[in-house]
Amino acid sequence: MMFFVFSFAPAHAMVNLMSLHDLVGSSDLIVIAKINSVHEMKINQEGFSNVSSRATIKKMIKGNIGKETRITIRSYGNITISPTLKESQYYVLFLEGRYSYKIVNGPQGAWLYHQDDQTFGGLGTGYTMEDLQRVVAENPPFPEPWNEYLDNIVTRPGRDGHAADLFRIQE
Numbered sequence: 001m002m003f004f005v006f007s008f009a010p011a012h013a014m015v016n017l018m019s020l021h022d023l024v025g026s027s028d029l030i031v032i033a034k035i036n037s038v039h040e041m042k043i044n045q046e047g048f049s050n051v052s053s054r055a056t057i058k059k060m061i062k063g064n065i066g067k068e069t070r071i072t073i074r075s076y077g078n079i080t081i082s083p084t085l086k087e088s089q090y091y092v093l094f095l096e097g098r099y100s101y102k103i104v105n106g107p108q109g110a111w112l113y114h115q116d117d118q119t120f121g122g123l124g125t126g127y128t129m130e131d132l133q134r135v136v137a138e139n140p141p142f143p144e145p146w147n148e149y150l151d152n153i154v155t156r157p158g159r160d161g162h163a164a165d166l167f168r169i170q171e
Contacts, residue, residue, distance in 0.1 A: 018105050020127065025139045026104050027094040029063035030132070032113055035085045036070070040077050049077035053085045055093070062136045063095075072100040083110035090115055092124060092132070 024030065033055040041050040053073040057065060065071070073095070075083060083103055085091065094109035095101040103109040111124030120127055 016105075017108055017123070020131070020135050021139065023094055023104060023108060024062065024132075024135045027062060027096060027109070028098075029065060029093070029095040029101065030061040030136065031057045031063070031065070031093050031095065032059040032061065032090060033057050033071070033093055034090050035087050038085055038087055043077075051075045051077045051085075055085075055091075058090065061092070061132060062139075071095075074100050074102055083107040085110060092120060 018026065036054045036056055038051060038053045041052065043049045051074070053075065055071055055073060057067055057069045057071065060067060073085070073093070075085070077084075083106060090113040092111040092113050093101075094104040096104050108123045110122065111127075112121030113119075114121060118129060119125075
């Protein structure tokens with residue numbers, strides 16, 4: 001006699017954790033930012049929603065964008081591997097992209113930042129600011145020949161206060 005047991009349990013997505021060196025190396029920007037607003041948009045056919053978060057840069061750790069610049073961060077809602085940012089909270093964000101940004105490696109790229117004692121929460125627990133700055137210093141921002149190209153780009157706040165990249169005119 002055979003018995004079959006079926007289990008119907010929700011499946012959870014998994015994030016492959018990166019080393020701190022890989023997380024830093026994969027990031028175009030690393031910032032401490034305050035989340036100003038979080039807007040969840042229409043749910044698509046797969047059941048995921050698009051989330052647009054607005055944040056203000058409070059400290060630059062890696063990259064070239066001005067302090068107090070407002071940026072847009074795109075992510076997904078209703079999915080386990082997407083970080084949930086909360087309004088008025090401070091985060092260390094590992095970001096990739098231009099004009100609007102994506103968090104590197106899901107929840108691993110958004111560490112809650114405790115201003116009072118300058119410690120990290122979430123998957124950043126156990127690291128210090130010194131650890132992060134040391135790894136950033138060990139990872140050059142871009143390999144050659146990108147540096148020459150990137151030297152001709154200037155990031156300034158756009159009309160709405162969000163980052164806008166402009167090409168310098170060579171004379």
